Amino acid sequence: MKKLRVAIAGLTACSGCQLSLLNCEDELPRMLELFEFHYFPMASSPALMEGEYDAVLVEGCLSMPHEKELLQELRRRSRYLVALGTCAVCGGVAALRNGEEREQLRQSVYGENQVASETYEPLPLHRVVQVDAAVTGCPPEKEELLRLLAGLARGVLPVAIDYPVCTECRMRENLCLLTERSALCLGPLTLGGCSARCPSLGVPCEGCRGPVPEANLAEALEIYAEKGFDKATVRDRLRRFCPEWKL
Amino acid sequence: MSSYRKIDILTRVEGHGSVELIRDGGRVVDACLHLSESPRLFEALLIGRRFDEIPDIACRICSICSTVHKVSALQAVEQALAVSISRQTGLLRELAVQGGQIESHALHVFCLALPDYLGVNGIQGLAAHELEKLQLGLRIKKLGNLIQETIGGRAIHPFNLIVGGVGEVPGSEKMQHLKDQLAGVRDDVTASIAYVSGLNDILPPLSMHPACAVSGGPPLFGNCLVTSTETIAANSAAAWLDEQVEASTHAKVSRFGGKAPFLVGPLARLTLAMPAAYAHYFTDTSIRSATKARVIELQLAVERAQLLVDLLLNDGLEKEQPVVAIAAQGEGTSVMEAPRGVLLHSYRFDDRGVCRAADIITPTSINQGAIALSLKELIVAMDGAEYEQIRAAAEILVRCYDPCISCAVH
Numbered sequence A: 001m002k003k004l005r006v007a008i009a010g011l012t013a014c015s016g017c018q019l020s021l022l023n024c025e026d027e028l029p030r031m032l033e034l035f036e037f038h039y040f041p042m043a044s045s046p047a048l049m050e051g052e053y054d055a056v057l058v059e060g061c062l063s064m065p066h067e068k069e070l071l072q073e074l075r076r077r078s079r080y081l082v083a084l085g086t087c088a089v090c091g092g093v094a095a096l097r098n099g100e101e102r103e104q105l106r107q108s109v110y111g112e113n114q115v116a117s118e119t120y121e122p123l124p125l126h127r128v129v130q131v132d133a134a135v136t137g138c139p140p141e142k143e144e145l146l147r148l149l150a151g152l153a154r155g156v157l158p159v160a161i162d163y164p165v166c167t168e169c170r171m172r173e174n175l176c177l178l179t180e181r182s183a184l185c186l187g188p189l190t191l192g193g194c195s196a197r198c199p200s201l202g203v204p205c206e207g208c209r210g211p212v213p214e215a216n217l218a219e220a221l222e223i224y225a226e227k228g229f230d231k232a233t234v235r236d237r238l239r240r241f242c243p244e245w246k247l
Numbered sequence B: 001m002s003s004y005r006k007i008d009i010l011t012r013v014e015g016h017g018s019v020e021l022i023r024d025g026g027r028v029v030d031a032c033l034h035l036s037e038s039p040r041l042f043e044a045l046l047i048g049r050r051f052d053e054i055p056d057i058a059c060r061i062c063s064i065c066s067t068v069h070k071v072s073a074l075q076a077v078e079q080a081l082a083v084s085i086s087r088q089t090g091l092l093r094e095l096a097v098q099g100g101q102i103e104s105h106a107l108h109v110f111c112l113a114l115p116d117y118l119g120v121n122g123i124q125g126l127a128a129h130e131l132e133k134l135q136l137g138l139r140i141k142k143l144g145n146l147i148q149e150t151i152g153g154r155a156i157h158p159f160n161l162i163v164g165g166v167g168e169v170p171g172s173e174k175m176q177h178l179k180d181q182l183a184g185v186r187d188d189v190t191a192s193i194a195y196v197s198g199l200n201d202i203l204p205p206l207s208m209h210p211a212c213a214v215s216g217g218p219p220l221f222g223n224c225l226v227t228s229t230e231t232i233a234a235n236s237a238a239a240w241l242d243e244q245v246e247a248s249t250h251a252k253v254s255r256f257g258g259k260a261p262f263l264v265g266p267l268a269r270l271t272l273a274m275p276a277a278y279a280h281y282f283t284d285t286s287i288r289s290a291t292k293a294r295v296i297e298l299q300l301a302v303e304r305a306q307l308l309v310d311l312l313l314n315d316g317l318e319k320e321q322p323v324v325a326i327a328a329q330g331e332g333t334s335v336m337e338a339p340r341g342v343l344l345h346s347y348r349f350d351d352r353g354v355c356r357a358a359d360i361i362t363p364t365s366i367n368q369g370a371i372a373l374s375l376k377e378l379i380v381a382m383d384g385a386e387y388e389q390i391r392a393a394a395e396i397l398v399r400c401y402d403p404c405i406s407c408a409v410h
Helices: A015-021 A027-033 A065-077 A086-090 A104-110 A143-152 A165-171 A217-226 A231-238 B053-060 B064-082 B086-120 B123-129 B133-151 B174-197 B232-242 B267-270 B276-282 B289-316 B362-379 B385-402 B404-410
Strands: A006-009 A034-038 A052-061 A078-084 A131-135 B005-007 B019-025 B026-033 B213-216 B223-226 B231-233 B331-338 B343-350 B355-361
Touching: A006 A015, A006 A065, A006 A143, A015 A052, A015 A143, A015 B086, A027 A143, A027 B123, A034 A052, A034 B123, A052 A065, A052 A086, A052 A143, A078 A086, A104 B276, A131 A143, A143 B232, A217 A231, A231 B355, B019 B385, B026 B133, B026 B276, B026 B362, B026 B385, B053 B064, B053 B343, B053 B355, B064 B086, B064 B133, B064 B331, B064 B343, B086 B123, B086 B133, B086 B174, B086 B289, B123 B133, B133 B174, B133 B289, B174 B289, B213 B267, B213 B331, B213 B343, B223 B232, B223 B331, B231 B232, B232 B331, B232 B343, B232 B355, B267 B276, B267 B289, B267 B343, B276 B289, B289 B385, B343 B362, B362 B404, B385 B404
Parallel strands: A006 A034, A006 A052, A052 A078, A078 A131
Antiparallel strands: B005 B019, B019 B026, B213 B223, B223 B231, B331 B343, B343 B355
16 A cells, blocks of 8 residues: 655644654554655654655644745645644644734843844744644644544545533533632633543643634633633633634 | 855754754864744743743643643742642652653654664654664653653643642552553663663764753752752752853853853763763763663663652552642742753742743753754864765764753743
8 A cells, every 4th residue: 555645844832743643652653654754854854845745734833934935835745734733723822922012022032132033923824824624732632643644544634523622521520610619611612622631630621722613702701700700811811822712 | 164054954853953064165164053943932921920820831832841841830830839749749740750751761762863873764764674673662652651641641731730739649540550561661671771772873972061960859850950060059040051142043052151061961960970780881971872871761760650659659649639829929940850951940920929030941952052062073073074974973963962942942
């Protein structure tokens, strides 16, 4: 069987999405049989783009001029482009102060020096290229990543998840941290698919998978207000991973 | 200088950087390291956030080092707010950090560095030509992740480690499983030491840099930095490291007050406190021995993890609520050892517990001076060699430092 040619690239991020792939220790040898990870600078040399790709998985957001060129080049060469992880899908942690004066933020770290002055406010991939599929999460779930790769091997893209973290949390019969413990749990507004990983250990959802489609923000804000969380607190928490929340 | 060419992207390292080789006619005469990763400006992102958010955000600096960033940030926050954690929480955190050490070292040795010794391109080449060796490394790596998952709830960005304690204390069944798995991996680690210490060196020996490491606590933890001649308290460490902004790199560079650059990381830790049983592996302590240092540290980490698991099992793993932290004005600084060396997190909070100042100093940024000197020395040692040979050796040399560029730039 012909191996699928796949490119894996990282932009502005922590490499956690690429590491999630390398963390599939049991599956990695089989994966390397099915796929040729041709361009994968984190785990293969040299970093040389060549020919066309069946799929490219891109981690991270865009915040430097050359990243845009790299992304467009990958897009041109690939049949499918998959946004891997919350930074690629929504902007992620790096974008949590988007909307504020970038130069001021830069100077607070580097001072008057011009270092990194060419960098700009982090953008998710869809602002620059067409994205064919997304695997969200900070980090993404290993199972979701494996499903994506298994699908690609069969020539299909994963079905997008459309339910919130709460759905899986209820299925696991967890105590509701928001209603029972008055914790600022973002489960109602956050895209599911993680089996409610954090609330299952009693830790409130921090929204790391980004917004669920058609989130009922107004209703959630009412519940948060009842529990004593003002709008600014909820907004700051939601924007930890996704600057595009409007409230 | 008539021409120069960059190694376009450093590969098989975490993050984005390059080495610039400067040529005069046909000769390579100089080499410079550029850590060109885009800064996420973490120190700015943290300002204005409440104390309990700091560790959750700060751990996103890096995936490979996320557990140690999390624990380091927690320690700094708890110090600032005068929170004392339980013995059980301390042991669990220590175990999680050892798990991170195991995962990181196994990843570097078997997935990133080994291809250099075997002349293959990376994991793909290893799978095709040395599958057994790759699987040996992956088994050890998996154990490191299992430890991090058991305690942190997840191998990357461990959410179960929170201010004052843990979300849910892992039960004794899970801990017993770790005990069994740790016992099972001992043979793999022994085999790794035998295998890696038998690999032929691929770089010339280079001068050793003075070493610096954290001291004053359990392995990888402490309250000060030590060198062969000095002890620096945690709250003076940032001043001693003396980070400066330089034009050629997005990572601040430690200047050590004008002294020669120090090395941090596995080789530095071992040379400062060499266990007698391993001294014979290090007749050569130049940076090319760093891969060997990592497999020795794999052994030390597995031994320590076994001890910690036994302590936790003997104590009985009690369910406990995290210590409640009360927002207050304060400052805290944590120094500890990440897999790549000294890591510092320092925060100041106002009376509402909101972060007003943040300073994070990471091992790869500290190591930049040492890497730069090693590169220059390599160019001299290889004078007359073909450009492509020098280029390949320069990349291997940088890889010996196992740079984590997301950490360095953050």
